[in-house]
Amino acid sequence: MRDEASSFPADAEQWRSWSVPARALTIAGSDSGGSAGIQGDLKTFQELGVFGMSVVTAVTAQNSLGAQLVEPVSPRLVAAQLESVLADLGADAAKTGMIPTPDAAEAIAGALSRFGVHRLVVDPVRLSKDGYALAGRGAFEATARFLFPLAELATPNVPEAAALLGVRETDLASVGARVEAARSLLAWGARHVLLKGGHAADDACADILVGAADGGAEPLLLRGQRLPGASARGTGCAFASAACAAMARGLDVPAACRAAKAFVAAALAASVRLGAGTPSLKHAAWREDRLWSEASIGDGK
Numbered sequence: 414m415r416d417e418a419s420s421f422p423a424d425a426e427q428w429r430s431w432s433v434p435a436r437a438l439t440i441a442g443s444d445s446g447g448s449a450g451i452q453g454d455l456k457t458f459q460e461l462g463v464f465g466m467s468v469v470t471a472v473t474a475q476n477s478l479g480a481q482l483v484e485p486v487s488p489r490l491v492a493a494q495l496e497s498v499l500a501d502l503g504a505d506a507a508k509t510g511m512i513p514t515p516d517a518a519e520a521i522a523g524a525l526s527r528f529g530v531h532r533l534v535v536d537p538v539r540l541s542k543d544g545y546a547l548a549g550r551g552a553f554e555a556t557a558r559f560l561f562p563l564a565e566l567a568t569p570n571v572p573e574a575a576a577l578l579g580v581r582e583t584d585l586a587s588v589g590a591r592v593e594a595a596r597s598l599l600a601w602g603a604r605h606v607l608l609k610g611g612h613a614a615d616d617a618c619a620d621i622l623v624g625a626a627d628g629g630a631e632p633l634l635l636r637g638q639r640l641p642g643a644s645a646r647g648t649g650c651a652f653a654s655a656a657c658a659a660m661a662r663g664l665d666v667p668a669a670c671r672a673a674k675a676f677v678a679a680a681l682a683a684s685v686r687l688g689a690g691t692p693s694l695k696h697a698a699w700r701e702d703r704l705w706s707e708a709s710i711g712d713g714k
């Protein structure tokens with residue numbers, strides 16, 4: 414197994430110098446709290462230097478304490494947003510997040526196929542951090558059924574992987590079991606599966622990447638350092654949108670996942686407690702780290 418501690422992408426300077434923006438589209442729910450969903454995704458796109466666009470699938474009332482109310486956008490309006498964006502502006506890569514109904518999942522799959530969006534990251538969202546069902550069982554399974562076959566990368570977390578495979582979360586406790594689970598999830602049709610490790614028990618928060626075309630090749634193990642204490646809201650959204658931004662810029666899937674892991678680790682380490690509950694991700698941490706170190710160098714400190 415290839416085992417890598419994550420690091421910032423080596424070509425970060427190049428990312429900053431490109432003048433023509435790559436286009437990235439998020440298809441997700443609105444999070445009024447600003448940490449997850451459309452808001453988190455657009456912040457991530459902006460931080461990583463791509464032009465962000467959005468298709469809103471649901472409106473949620475959320476804050477640091479959890480979700481209070483969720484209403485789906487009609488599949489007709491979801492389809493109209495997709496048509497507006499893709500028929501005119503186009504997208505170099507797209508990601509999906511919260512999809513509240515099976516009909517919306519089908520409409521999204523239809524539009525992405527029709528417009529030939531090949532660099533697609535599918536994050537199969539089911540529950541919010543406080544356990545609110547953002548997508549019911551039917552919508553969640555429809556997301557996997559309609560969208561995984563179109564995805565370059567699917568990014569389930571441990572509970573989502575367990576639900577799709579019909580096993581218990583505790584069955585996925587070891588890294589070995591999660592490697593096998595990631596491989597089994599390839600049967601749903603995604604070309605790569607990255608099984609996120611935030612809900613696992615290991616200190617490295619190991620994320621596991623497998624590819625359908627890898628044959629028997631070793632999986633890529635992306636290890637970081639588990640940050641202690643309550644996690645921030647929107648880590649999964651940030652991972653998927655950072656990978657999408659990197660793929661819009663032309664990085665391959667392993668490089669995009671390394672960049673996403675580093676982006677989330679920085680945002681999580683700098684997360685801020687704004688309300689009385691779970692902290693919010695600081696999406697700007699990656700850039701601010703760099704600006705700070707550049708300023709220090711400039712000052713001769």
Ligand SMILES: Nc1ncnc2c1ncn2[C@@H]1O[C@H](COP(=O)(O)OP(=O)(O)O)[C@@H](O)[C@H]1O
Pocket residue numbers: 569570571609610611612618619620637638639640641644647648649650652674677678681
């Ligand atoms: N406490 C933590 N410390 C470091 N990284 C974390 C932590 N929690 C989650 N991550 C990372 O954040 C990303 C999202 O993972 P996860 O929390 O499992 O997804 P989700 O938000 O969809 O439940 C992954 O790269 C994971 O390794």
Ligand SMILES: Cc1ncc(COP(=O)(O)OP(=O)(O)O)c(N)n1
Pocket residue numbers: 441442443444449450451473475510511538540541542547645646647648649650651
């Ligand atoms: C509108 C909306 N979409 C997704 C989520 C869940 O975010 P995610 O990053 O998958 O999970 P957590 O890291 O917050 O557990 C959300 N809350 N709202």
